Amino acid sequence: MDRLTFCTFLIFLFLPAWASAGDTSSPPLTAINVHSLGPEQVGNLPPVIVPVDNPQTSAKILLGKKLYFDTRLSADNTVSCATCHDPALGWSDAGPTSKGIKSQLGGRRAPPVVNAAYAPLQFWDGRAPTLEEQAKGPIANPIEMGNTHQVMINTLEGIQGYEDEFKAVFGTSPITLDQVAQAIAAYERTVVTTDSPFDRYVRGDQVAMTGLEKKGLEIFNGKGHCTACHWGGYFSDGRFHNLGVAPAPGATPDEGRYAITKNPPDMGAFKTPTVRDAAKRPPYLHNGTEKTLMTVIELYDRGGGTEAANLDPLMVPLGLSEKEMIALEAFMKRAMVSLNPSVADEKPIPASEFPK
Amino acid sequence: MKKIISVFIVLAGVLLMLPDTSSAIPAFARKYGFNCNMCHTAFTKLNDFGQRVRQHGYQIPGQEGFEKNVFATPIPLAMRTSMGLVVGGNDSTTTSSFNINGLDILAAGVLHKNISFLLIYTPRIDEPAGDYTGSNNGANPSQLGALESASLVFSNLVPDLLNVRVGRFEPAYHAISSKRIYYLISPFEIYAYGTGNNSFVFDDNQMGIEVTGNSRVGFHYAAGVVNGNGPNPDNNKGKDLYLTMHQIIGRGEGQSAGQRIGVFGYYGWQPTILDSLMGPMGENEGGGNKTFYRIGGDISLNWRTFNLRALFMQGIDDKALNPLDTADDYEFNGGLVELDWAGLYNNRLIASAMVNWVNPPCGDNDKQVLAYSALIRYNLGDWTAVNVALHAEYLHREIGKDNPFKDDIVALMLDFAF
Known part of the structure; x- marks a missing residue:
């Protein structure tokens, strides 16, 4: 066996160990709730999981x-x-x-x-x-x-x-x-919220969403790459991403998730918010620097903001046309807005009804 | 009889030159619930996101270890084929035939964080019927049974900088992949060009080891040690080597965004003597190895949904491999320029035009190639992990310099994967 062959043999032998090195924290498959792993197809929200030490009454x-x-x-x-x-x-x-x-x-x-x-x-x-x-x-x-x-x-x-x-x-x-x-x-x-036009559409109501909104959903789950992070019933992976968002004028840079983990890839990363009811709460992003859904779409279409130092590898320019952007906006603006009256119309408790 | 033979030859030629387009992996789309356009500009061409997924060992980039592995998902199987009418004609003959353009059975998935696999099996197909039932019954299959890919990928051995691919795989010196193109009947001629005594085929998959990586500033590299390919013995001691380097300018991977420029080189050995000695795996030992190399550059430019990409390659075989003149090396060059456009919602419509050329050395002018192709594809439906594309393609090809053989081929096909 010559030297080259021997070296190749050694590489083969140790590759799997090398690949999984530093991965000792990964629990065995049987211990993982696989449904917490994703991405998963967008759909209806499952029932809320209530912790055993805080039952609902x-x-x-x-x-x-x-x-x-x-x-x-x-x-x-x-x-x-x-x-x-x-x-x-x-x-x-x-x-x-x-x-x-x-x-x-x-x-x-x-x-x-x-x-x-x-x-x-x-x-x-x-x-x-x-x-x-x-x-x-x-x-x-x-x-x-x-x-x-x-x-x-x-x-x-x-x-x-x-x-x-x-x-x-x-x-x-x-x-x-x-x-x-x-x-x-x-x-x-x-x-x-469990009853948006999208939820009805998923349950089989074909007319719950307009044609434009359906096109928006197609782009949301395709060319728009939105479901790479906004997936599952919650329309969020619950994970942390750096979109390259610049600080607001006069504001200091925000470390985001890095402040908690001290893990360099988390620098400037923030949790993915749900898209559900997003139309009801402009402005957008962690610092509110995008005023409308359309400007958020434009940000993604450019492949993220100007702060490229630690940009998430999921961020790539999308090449969306104006019509595609309008369809995406339509999907988020109406089809993802909940119709649950008890949630949408929740009113503050009148002062007279607070405990005294 | 003469006409029948002509028909047979043209059809066989068309079938043989159908590009080996194999890689579309709906198993991933099924796993994630994605529309295919998450990873593809349009089925079958990878976009920047898909390119990064492939580079990260079929894992969502940046999310390694946080996705279901192959044991937590349905069996990750996928298939792809295309079928339809192919009409070919030249000055003397016109033929038409319904054809199946191969079948690929794919399995791919993540075994464990940063360890993934890809298997592609192509079953033997004895069609077309004329060949299957006639005197050449089964002797000229349109597709051979083969394990086209069987590779393991070990990703992020050094985060982003070092990934290792082992087994049979599509090597990275295919900077412009012939496996993930829109064209069904138009090969990249320079990839398919064979020289007289060198059976190396540039775009065949290879067996060996490949390392790849990229920096945060858009520099990509790949290097490999492989057997070499072609029907000649490939277990000779002199392994083939290759290296590619690319730089991305702007955001993206140069597939559908960003601009990419790069160079590649391949240094190989071909035996000139067939020894009777057997290797441990049963192959004949090749002897009298002589060298050859391929070098070139490629570029991919993007603007909105236009992608212009071009490649130029120079090939030089040792004079011992030159069938024309053993006193000189065999030198040739060629390239391609392809312009793709994606339109309609979610890139459902694709239009493309391409020119291919190959310039052989003097004395081998009969092998000169000039080809023009154009296509239009429309992807039906918004389905997760299912693609059905209506495909119309035209190819005009001239082979030979002084009195070229010209043929025109039109294909109307359904291309689907699930």
């Missing part, structure tokens, strides 16, 4: 709804969850980025609460693994609700109505931060 959902709309959770009684996650604004806000306590501007816009129950990780950077953990964050964020968790608990305990409701729902007292988070998360798991 009517009383808990109602309590959560009251907390969601109650500004008393903030330091100066001016900001509630609904301030930035407003049902009337697609469960987000007017943007471009969100305004918190004392009119302080955040660096990102509020992700929509609608269908957030399907997101595997919460926040634009995925720093919260559950809705419960997410609900705790803004309360203590100095530029969002500006409170501390303990002061917020003290406030609630000082309201007899809340004290009674928490005791009725959870059977214990005093009120805890986890109980507040569980109640809000339980309510948010009801904010789900």
